[in-house]
Amino acid sequence: MKNMKFIYKPLFIFLALLTFGCEDSIEGINTNPLAATVIEADLLMPQVLVGGFSANRTVELNSMNMHSQSWSATVGFGVFVNPERYNISANTTNNVWVGQFTTALRNLLQMRRLTEANRPDATNIIGQAQVLEAFAYLNLTQIFGDIPFSEALQVEDFPNPKFDTQEQVLRGIPTLIDQALANLANETDIVEDGDLIYKGDRESWIRFGNSLKLKALMLIANVDPSSVQSAIQAVANQPLILDASQDAVLNYTDAAGNENPIWKTIDQFGGGVNTFWGAGIPLVNIMNSNSDPRRATYFDTNSSGDYVGQAQGVFSTTGVSTISLNIIRPAMPDRYATAAETNFYLAEAALLGYISGDANAFYRAGISASLNSYDGAPGQISQADKDAFLASSRGSITSDTEAVALRKIHEETYVANFTRAIESWTDQRRNNVPTIVLPTGAVLTDFIRRYQIPLSEVTSNPNAPEIVPLTTPMWFQK
């Protein structure tokens, strides 16, 4: 048994070592080596813009171009037939909701928190985040109507955010933008490289903020002008996006993996040839009656050399003008806010007396901005064509009655909003211009006016409202 002792002793030492050693080895390994706990706020902005906003503003919400009837699908695949006939996929509404509320707004919240914690002096970054937050809420309310706003994104205080009415959201957005503008007032560190829109140009962000504010106010003014008249005048005096070069745009690129998803759809399914989408009848009709030079930019002619639209709910390429590859191309931009839009809102505000200023000048600036937005891109409009169009009767509202002038402003808004799916549908609903017809085979008895709040929200948030029918008008509609 002497041998035994010789064995026991090291054995017990070994056991003791093993026990304490093993227990120690449990701690300190639970940190993900492939993730960071602190980063520069700058690194979050590309995710907000590309994954949060544009991923769903492009292909996911492209159906809104059909709802405004500026586009019309020309092939009868389910993915085109269903939304055009107002049968909206639950995946679409879910992706949009999640993309805006979590990918965009959560990362914007973290941008602010990281900046407050680590670079409290860099208020410009907070200002950039707040402008984009305003843009997210503006996107959301245009799609869903009532949404959480005052209690959204404050999970510690409001785990189940209540829904605010669209009116409350629209009236709250200018306040949010005012905070942003205060944070952008003085030059500090700002997101530069990660700012895929303006590369950190503070002045541009101020213009973007003011332009979004004007848009929110003009949506309110459509139903309650007196309450926002002075606010509209105030913002009209601030720097705004008035020239196409100032547009807030996310530019996709020609690089593989960075192309616009709408282009990718025809690239991957149609071999880079567009047989999927054609012109909408109301849009083509307006442009034809004005010999609009943008027709050749927007559309291919049909086999007879004409610009002809396709009725909604009908699917055929025969005799229809398809949308040009000038438009649907890898680097097709997603236009968040444009000079055309701002100028047309100002033209309407001036025309209706909300602000001082020359409605006609704003109107012509709006048309110019739209014509100029293709400069340097395929389908660029020649100076001669621009001049001719502005010189035509279409280029002026000075001799028109207020009603005709307003209609021209709204029609030009509609033409300029081409490919801006949410905005095109919003302005059509706001202005009731142009007149649209119920699609063939529509599953609703009236026009679609909103999307449904996704089931995931309804089932997880006790404060979610009852489901509202898709035909119920938005608050901003009259």
Next chain:
Amino acid sequence: MKSKLTWMLTPLLALIMSFSFAQEKTITGNVTDQSGLPLPGVSVVVVGTTSGTQTDFDGNYSINANVGQKLRFTYIGQKAVEKTIGSANTISFSMEEDAEALEEVVVTALGIERESRTLGYAVSTVKSEDLNEVRETNVLSALQGKASGILISNQSGNVGGSTRILIRGNSSLSGTVQPLFVVDGVPISNDNIATGSRITGGFDFGNRAQDINPDDIDTVTILKGASAAALYGSRASGGVIVITTKRGKKGNKASVSFNSNFRFDTPLILPDFQNSFASGDDGVYDFDQLPNEQATSGWGPSFSTLGGQTYRDIDGAQKSFQAVPGNLNDFYGTGAVSINSVTVSGAGDNGSDYRLSVAYSDQRGIVPNSSLNRTNIGFNAGREFSDKFISRTSFNYIRTTTGGTARVGANDPNVLTSIVNFLPRTTNFASFRPYKDSDGNQINLPGGQQNNPYWVAFENAPEVNVQRFFGNISMQYLPFEGFDIIGRAGYDTSVDKRFIKNSIGTVGRLNGNFTDDWNDTSELTLDLIATYNKDLNSNFNITTRGGMQWNARVFESLTNTGIDLTVPGLYDTGNAATNNVSKGFSERRIFGIFGDITFNYKNWLILNATGRNDFSSTLPVNNNSFFYPSVSLSWVFSDALDITNDIFSFGKIRGSWANVGGDTGAYLLDYNYNPDNAFFGQFGTGGTYPFDGQLAFDSNGFITNPNLKPSNQENYEVGLELGFFKSRLNINATYYSNLTEDDIIFVPTPQTSGFASFLTNVGGVSNKGFEVDVNALLVKTEDFSWDVVANFTKNETIVEDLSGLPGGALNLATEFNGIAVRAVEGKPFQLFGTRFARALDADGEEIEDQILVDADGIRQIGQPGELGTIQPDFTMGLSTTFRYKGFSLSTTFDWRQGGKMFSNTVGALRTSGLAVETAVDRDNLFVDPNTFVDNGDGTYSPNTTPIASTQRYWQQYASASIAEGNIFDATFIKWRELSFTYTFPTKALENTPIKALQMGIQARNLAIFNSEVPHIDPEASIGGAGSQLDGIERGSVPSPRSIGMNLTLNF
């Protein structure tokens, strides 16, 4: 035990003895059992030599031995007999039953062997011969229907697809419900690693328990309750599957065994199509377009009204309208499986034993171009260096190559079933051949933006190669009587390389892309266990155990997706416009210390208590330690009260209680910012980061919780074991109840909070159930026997507590269109989704039996709601074997009663007008029975409006947006196995080198009875092994029916 060991060692002296000269003669004789029936297969050994034989079917034997030597006769369940050779040349006698020897030895937690009678909890053991009655490449499939308390579902008909196993119900809200797999005492991985989402064009590459060679398995023991599994700690909350591999048998010379199995697979069930209507819309065919470009595949005009007219087919030719019945059978080929194995095993004269096995499986699936090749090499050896040192080792190497796995789900151009199931009835699959031209371009496309199914199957076939090694080494030291200490190291590592491609020219991925996904998994387990066994007196024995276990699991992955290829067929990073690389890594460790004490009084009263404390790396440091105890008691009252007689042979009452804890995943405690490499886009239009040169980070979508604590499961069970008629009828019944509390789960938050979920301890889920196993040897005569083995399980899962969650409910997993599996307080797990619109009562509540229709008599989309539970009411398995002389006929049935499932395939077959039921009486515009119309003033009237069209009725009834119409009762009875085997009598092989020869015909999954789900196998599900998406089917690949042959040779 000791005498047995001595006996087993005695042949080792053989060599020496055989040199001695003596007077040798031939002894013959006949051995019978107590009742005088001959006993075949009794081992006859000349003590102290290697010479031995067996009795034949008539109980006769013949052996050469010397006078004065002893013959030793042994047979399972009978007392060993020794006879000294005298002058007589004949030795015949009857053997006596040995009650003690009948005692089954069961491998329990940590590889501890205990006698079945001493266990205070239920375990199920499936032996090699039952497991391999009908050969199967996947051990889990082979277990179907063979044990109580377990529910095993094959998730798809893909070769190498995954198999989901639930032991005593779903005990967790978190989805980590798969049991722990343990081979020879060491945990191994049963991971089911996903490449991409399973929902959108994912693959079912299977869970890795399939790597185990069923032929190497000696026994499978299923530890069902927490008490049984308590020593395995936190990982055993889903139960444990303990696998013991075969060893070289002591006392046997080297033997070689060869087994060959060959079988054919055909689809068990394919959709039942109509054959009367063309594609089109509302009875009209658009002659400008191809058949598959019509608005629907089956709502066109009837073939009889199209007489004489022709349509343009994909080859440009004009063809007359005509259905091609059974066309889908032409697409699915006949699969073929061959499984060949060779085993060499034996034991040496120096206390060593070995077993080496090599198996090769070659499988061709029913999906064209799908295949699986698997090579298993297994080695298991032990050596007794002295009576104080014993060492064992086992190694397994497995190489599996899977090709052509069909994609499941949707939103991907390669989901084969969503192409082939929904083609017009005029489709002849021969028209898709060839699928490419001489330049490699895809041709003969069906139209409608779909790919040629053969292009998908042959040009876009994924390849998966898994190389796996697992094994262990143990050293046992027995310094003195009753004490031993064992150290064991186990290692399991696998490299899983997947290659997924879209060839240039694939519609939807025209530019081509490819993904290389390399996953590396490893798991190291170190055990140290000391045991002391002491007889205090002749009646009282104590066994104590103490030990520790250290377990580390590491997962690493490297994935590259190359997009936009230039040269066709070249899947190199240099041929891609962009390469998008991502990495994955996780590591987790558990350290546990444990103790176990067993008091045994007269071997009829046994009390066992265990305790284990785990430290987990995944939990907050101040909360990472958790202790769990278990107590169990076994009382063999038949012995205690001495009440056995000819009718009543065995009686035992047992009970146990245990409390186990659980941890969570790695890296869930810190709020992280994750570098991102891709953004999502509908229809595969997503893209990659960096974007325009800029990196993109994403913040965590879930809220972390620094106060996380271990989850907790409390379990008790009571059981009764009875044996009658000398243990020819045995009944084993268990009632159990377990409650899981403080489950660690991601609770969905309203997304408007900015977050998708928060990680927290929440809820309670109970599982209460009743299991009965019955085995009966109904008839046993000299030549004929008939036995029946049946099991019955009723488990009820109830969500007991979801306090604090809005609405007292929680979606566990969600699929397309919001169809979800949902936990609802007070109920079993529910299917949840959109229902038909219903009338509302005065309180605004839906009136269940008043479904509303619109002015066209068509049902409408209503509110989301519960659609029934996914949980079966009960499951039953029945196996029976008839033996007549060398013939054996054996069969197994598997019955699952109740529970609901959602089938997207059925819904889509109906909305497209292809399902046979949609062709019945299309012109009969009936009034949807028992429906109501809203009068607009809060009142409702019975509907009298006939449906506007059959097409609109079915398109709404089975709509993808309304889950309710696609819910079915998932009941089925499957005829799992049938085998007919002949074993050649030893006499016939006397003059050959063959010791045993067996041939048989075998079949698996012969038929489904009693299924209410049309068109598909009710067992299919999209979720995969570890998912909570049970009961939801979409695009499943048909499951196979197999018929084949088996040959076993022993040398």
